Amino acid sequence: MLATNSPISYRQLPLRLYQIGPKFRDELKTRFGLMRAKEFLMKDMYSFDVSEETARESYSIVSAAYNRLFQQLEVPFVKVNAATGMMGGSLSHEYHYISPVGEDTLLQCRSCGFAGNSEVLEGKPASCPSCNSSNLQEVRGVEVAHTFLLGDKYSKPLGATFLNTSGKPQPLVMGCFGIGVTRVIAAALEVLSSEQELRWPRLLAPYDVCLIGPKQGSKEQPAAEVIENELLLKVGECCGHQELLHDDRKDLTIGKRLLEAKRLGHPLTIVVGAKSADLDSPKLEVHLSKGEKLELDVNEALKLVAEHSQHKKRLLMGSFPRETAESKSQSVGHQL
């Protein structure tokens, strides 16, 4: 497209064009659902610059945005130097989720978090290229994103040029950046979930809270429904009504609905059951991820919902209070 419209002016640069759309690949070994399918959703972007130097600036701006995105998803990830391979170019990084179902072999340092793709690291190094520790382990990685600095590898043969300050045509200097959107979802669930329950990254969960009321005809129903209605209002005000799923299928037992809630993977599930009918100190059952269960009164439960919403807000604003091993490994990877 840029070649057809060439030459554009240096004043129009840098230019970054992206799309999110379906891709098709004649995959021979389709498996793991969305992880390796013939059709998938991908975000890809191409950057166009006047020089190698400004192209590197674009590369580091986009890389910083990728780091931010993967931190926001709160799934442990590593960023590794990658082989430039068939895309060519001079600089390339991959983002991986560590999981036994991964198809890449990575070497990770237990001391500083540095990770490398074993197809890039020469042979099998005995010590960490970053901190010299010998505490290296082999792990499997699922590639969820990839960045390349392409230079003029494609712009030159295709004749995609711009007019420089002296009015002379010159090849655009390109970068390319991809995120496997469907793969991120599948791999994140793979990493976070257990056999018994699904677990979403907080920002991707379809709902923040699932509210399960008493069973129709149970003896606690009248008292519990008063609390259920109060929660319906207050939880909705706290996290936003669109983030609250009310499982009002009262013909089903609480146990059956709770099992389904775990399979859907809500970050918080609040059960208004038998103990909520205790007039002196009514209690709710609050189920968190990883099978954790708390017995709380209404205010304590609402506080938990508020904390969850605040945490999401902080993530969206890009503030990450916890210094994690992952964020350390990124900064190391970023030094190239």
Ligand SMILES: [Zn+2]
């Ligand atoms: Zn190290």
